[in-house]
Amino acid sequence: MINQIYIENEIKDHPRVQRILKKFKRKTPIYIDKYASVFNKKNQNFRIQKKYPSLILAKKKGGHVLKTPSDFGIGNSNNFYFSHMYNCLYDCEYCFLQGMYSSADYVLFVNYEDFEDGIKEKINFHKNERVTFFSGYDCDSLAFEKISGFVSHFLPFFKRFSNVEIELRTKSTQMEPLLKMEPVSNCIVAFSLLPAEIANKTDHKVPTIKKRINKISELALMGWKIGLRFDPLIHGENWKNIYKELFADVFKNIDKKAIHSITLGPLRFPKAMFKKILDMNPRSKLLSDVLVLRGNKISYTNEIELEMQSFCIDLLNKHSPETLLFSCKGNF
Amino acid sequence: MSNGCICWVIALASEAKSLIEEFKMYLMPGDTLFPIYKNKNENEWLVITGVGQLNVASGVSYLYSLCPYSKTSFWINFGIAGAGKNVGDIGEPFLINELRHHDFKKIYYPFILPNLKLKNAMLKTYNKPQNNYKRSFLFDMEGWVFYNIVQKKITRELIAVVKIISDNSPETILSINKNFINKFIKDKIEYLMTLRDFGFSLSDLETERKKEHFLFVDITEKFHFTFSQCQQLKNFLIRWDVNFPERSLFSEIKDLNDAKSILDYMESSLKHHKLKWE
């Protein structure tokens, strides 16, 4: 549910804005000069806003496409991300967006064409190289599709560049645009997964793990390339068994030939954001666990992290070829 | 019962009268800088500031210092306002969604409270009374200043500005008097009740989030904790609750007799605990 709609004056006549407004006929938008006059102000409460989020339609100026952290990738050496949206419909307790912004309002940048120009620039620069673009870094790539039309717009665009891959990162089961089109060979639909016992407690407003696995299986059968993202890895009593069950469940239901890549990532928070996240959600079970400061991040101890990583890698290698597996150290 | 609190900031006694009666508030005895009203439970407060920017600024700061729950209260500036002829009818209430000031560039966009059934409108605050009714917004002499001060002190989702149109033409301004104001506010009290209920629930959330653990004072009164040990204790107490809801910390630490041993005990228990997800 959208509480209020704000629109930057500069894009008020943009066709994409007009199309979105048709979906909210009963809302009277408020016109603003820049999205920052509503979004991410001092003294805002992420948790309260999360209950009643507003939608801000804005124009992204500059910084359309950015380099990912060095250890973030799925096989190619040139990795970029772009964020057409800030914030997410879902509410995961480990989500770093809660620490990054003080607002939970959704900012949707409607100038997709400027993102395309930024992407083309990078593609031209790396002409004969393999490049991966990641969407869903500051949002979920598919959850807001009915309003944003993001995937329907960008997949035909990416289809034109054969040396390039686009990863859509999601926890959504709203797959409408993908179910309607032929699989795009350079698109990876990457799903974040956790053992159901943990997800039930940490992933709020998110489709259950069972539903996610069913949807992955459906897409795999259609011929879409699938990414499996076990990120973050979450510790607790009996963690080995519940991860074992998760992997077994995933590989029982998903056609292995469809799996493009598997990544593992530790639970981590940038140091600067952790205090804010904890302050907003002091009674979170996940955040009450033993987390320590390591360099510029807050995470499990090195020992736990390594144990989880190697246990999961061993198990995953039994299910799928090693070459598909990538691990992210979680640097910021 | 809600743990929230409401702070009303109102310029005129005639604007406050119906609320004071309806919400059973009474005048605080003693020598106060502004008339301050509160209810028996002390979870609803009201200041009558007088008209104009200086008055509202001082009134807000005064109430903020007086009310023990001011940091987590829901703050409402309520009162009458003039409006352009086309904005609405006399007696019509509005939740303000945009605040401007005649002399300052800064624009505020207050958090919109959902499902209130109140229309939204822009309010512009002036230094002097206005009588230009060709405008497409509401105008007053306090709203922007109120918001400007309160947003520096508390989270913006806990601030609302609500105005009722008192005049929208040169003729209507002549009929404004105490009884008139009192009557049309009384007629619209149900809107304020809904706003107030919502305010209580948001303030409750914020109070809950900022609440100090019930054992914190007991423990720190008994033993000396340094500042950083206090921070550590606060953190451990919450984690203890989350991880060991069945265990009574108080009885477990009853034989320990200094801050360090209490913290060491808690830390070691927390460290060896594995989260149960099932």
Ligand code: SF4
């Ligand atoms: S789905 Fe991703 S972006 Fe959305 S709340 Fe969860 S972790 Fe954050």
